Amino acid sequence: MGSADAATVRGVTSDATTASAAAELAALPPSPAVWCSGLRKRYGRRTAVDDVSFSVARGEVLGLLGPNGAGKTSVIKMLLGLVRPDAGEVLLLGRRSTDPRSRVAVGYLPELFRYQPWLTPTEVLDLHVRLSRVDVPRDERRECLALVGLAERSGDRVGGFSKGMQQRLGLAVALVARPELVVLDEPTSALDPIGRVDVRDLVLSLKSRGVAVLLNSHLIGEVERVCDRVVILDQGRVAASGTLAELLGQREVRLRLDGVDDAAEDRLRAAGSTSRSGDWFTVQLTSDDDGVTVPDLVRDLVGRGVRVHAVEPVRISLEERLLGILRHDEPEVAIR
Amino acid sequence: MTALTIAGLTLREAMRRRVVWALLALTVVLLALSAWGFSKLVGLDSELGTMTSGEARLVASLLLNLIMFGLSLIAAIGTAFLAGPTLAGEVESGQALAILARPVRRSAVLLGKWLGLIAFGGGYVILAGLAEILVVRVAVGYWPPSPTAGLALLAAQTVVLLTLALLLSSVVSPMASGIIAVGLFGATWVAGVVGGIGGALGNEGVERVGTVSRIILPTDGLWRGAMNAFQDPFALVQMGPGEGGFPFLSEAPLTPAYLAWAAVWIAVIWGLTALSFQRRDV
Numbered sequence: 001m002g003s004a005d006a007a008t009v010r011g012v013t014s015d016a017t018t019a020s021a022a023a024e025l026a027a028l029p030p031s032p033a034v035w036c037s038g039l040r041k042r043y044g045r046r047t048a049v050d051d052v053s054f055s056v057a058r059g060e061v062l063g064l065l066g067p068n069g070a071g072k073t074s075v076i077k078m079l080l081g082l083v084r085p086d087a088g089e090v091l092l093l094g095r096r097s098t099d100p101r102s103r104v105a106v107g108y109l110p111e112l113f114r115y116q117p118w119l120t121p122t123e124v125l126d127l128h129v130r131l132s133r134v135d136v137p138r139d140e141r142r143e144c145l146a147l148v149g150l151a152e153r154s155g156d157r158v159g160g161f162s163k164g165m166q167q168r169l170g171l172a173v174a175l176v177a178r179p180e181l182v183v184l185d186e187p188t189s190a191l192d193p194i195g196r197v198d199v200r201d202l203v204l205s206l207k208s209r210g211v212a213v214l215l216n217s218h219l220i221g222e223v224e225r226v227c228d229r230v231v232i233l234d235q236g237r238v239a240a241s242g243t244l245a246e247l248l249g250q251r252e253v254r255l256r257l258d259g260v261d262d263a264a265e266d267r268l269r270a271a272g273s274t275s276r277s278g279d280w281f282t283v284q285l286t287s288d289d290d291g292v293t294v295p296d297l298v299r300d301l302v303g304r305g306v307r308v309h310a311v312e313p314v315r316i317s318l319e320e321r322l323l324g325i326l327r328h329d330e331p332e333v334a335i336r
Numbered sequence: 337m338t339a340l341t342i343a344g345l346t347l348r349e350a351m352r353r354r355v356v357w358a359l360l361a362l363t364v365v366l367l368a369l370s371a372w373g374f375s376k377l378v379g380l381d382s383e384l385g386t387m388t389s390g391e392a393r394l395v396a397s398l399l400l401n402l403i404m405f406g407l408s409l410i411a412a413i414g415t416a417f418l419a420g421p422t423l424a425g426e427v428e429s430g431q432a433l434a435i436l437a438r439p440v441r442r443s444a445v446l447l448g449k450w451l452g453l454i455a456f457g458g459g460y461v462i463l464a465g466l467a468e469i470l471v472v473r474v475a476v477g478y479w480p481p482s483p484t485a486g487l488a489l490l491a492a493q494t495v496v497l498l499t500l501a502l503l504l505s506s507v508v509s510p511m512a513s514g515i516i517a518v519g520l521f522g523a524t525w526v527a528g529v530v531g532g533i534g535g536a537l538g539n540e541g542v543e544r545v546g547t548v549s550r551i552i553l554p555t556d557g558l559w560r561g562a563m564n565a566f567q568d569p570f571a572l573v574q575m576g577p578g579e580g581g582f583p584f585l586s587e588a589p590l591t592p593a594y595l596a597w598a599a600v601w602i603a604v605i606w607g608l609t610a611l612s613f614q615r616r617d618v
Contacts, residue, residue, distance in 0.1 A: 077617070077618075080437045081436075081437075082433060082436055082437060082617070082618045083617040083618070084615065084617060100439045100440055100441050101439050102439075103437060103438060103439045104439045106437065108433075108434065108437040110430060110433040110434060110437075112429075112430035112433060113430065113433075113434070114429050114430040114431045115431065115434065116345070116349070116431060118348070118349055118352035118353055119348075119352075127341070127345065128434070128438065130341050131338060131341060131435065131438040131439070131440055132438055132439060133337070133439065170434070173434055
């Protein structure tokens, strides 16, 4: 109690101007979890990463997509100071990545995950907590192991673990030191289907707690389910980026109609550009559609005596979009 | 703080990986053999006639130095092959990724590795060396003139070699770094012997081979200082001037200048390693 009282007294007697400055600082929006600009890296003659810039807001889940060799892991390693960029700047949680303190609240699961085989999972977590200089009580560390399903193996040597269990341990290591940013590089590569679902739930629970996540994954379905935004890398460059809604572009709705007159066609065109094939009409909706366009359209069509047989939303999956972008047979998307 | 954590981890690795037990077994064998040999030495009187006390001390000095050389060789090989994989191997396997992504400076991680290896290698040399001195004391009643200085110099020799192995392992593959470090250690020792023979024959050119190699890699110089601390001061007189090139006797104690050079050498090699590790992409 004594020390707490002393701290309060010190707080009260401290200079009023510093207090107001601190309040001003606290009122500022927090710096993004990740901010990088103009990252470039060459390995010999090959350019691995070329002018990559993006940011991850606090509490946001960003998916990093792209084919093998697109430079995703290189970008992640440059963010974490593991690889020196030839050019460009990185800020992690508001600090330059050249300052080790920028990584105090960062958890990382590498693509190539391997932990000291002569230690037990408990000891591996102890080590990482000590290196992070964060005070995490023993119970919390144990909970972290339980979260990834390793509670019963907490006393066994890591050397005897399967790949999947080592990856689970890697997740626990990434989560143990109370991160504000978690970087997961192919977090489900060695996991079974149940493990993949666990990881998805884990990412969603991090998001709900306001922890930013940078997720690199080949599993597009996984990314589509959990990510707020996506950055697509191709040959070391950002091929496209944006929110899922932006990336998936305009949605479409297909209607099978009977008894369409000119007035009804005008009404259809008012909802969006329309194409017709037999009695199927396809209407492209704008991306800022607030969800009332389709019901209103159907109501008006019915009011005009049009018989509505079917109304089908047309979904473009992220996979189709990704393939389109990577095969360059879609117009350049530049949604920033 | 980081350095101490990593140093503790390195020591724990040595314990858990049974390096310690392998070394212990090897050392016990060496100590037992030497105890047996020294006890036979006492019984030599009957066959070669009575050895004077001076002769007995000379032989004891020689044998003690010989066994210490064996110990330092074990320590050299042990630490060189431990130092290589510990840094480069962790980078190769991916173990370093999770550690270096923590809020740590790479130089602190390197310092921790280095301290852990020093504690291991130096600790081994000092404990095993002390055990051997006690064995000799019990067997033939010989006590070296300055055991503390000798053991400290042996430990310093180990530090030199493992610092070199660390530098090499940040440039070449882990296995190659161990081989090169031990090879250089052996080559310097041979060059030292050649230089000693040159000195005994009065050939300055040959003598310079030893001097230059001792400057380039201070292991042999420190080893000669250690021998000088272990051997009987009258042993050289006994051997006579013509035998000065004998590899298991040292003619003079180390100069402070040479000790300072060894310290500078370690600092420079350490700095180069830190620089190379700092710039390395993992």
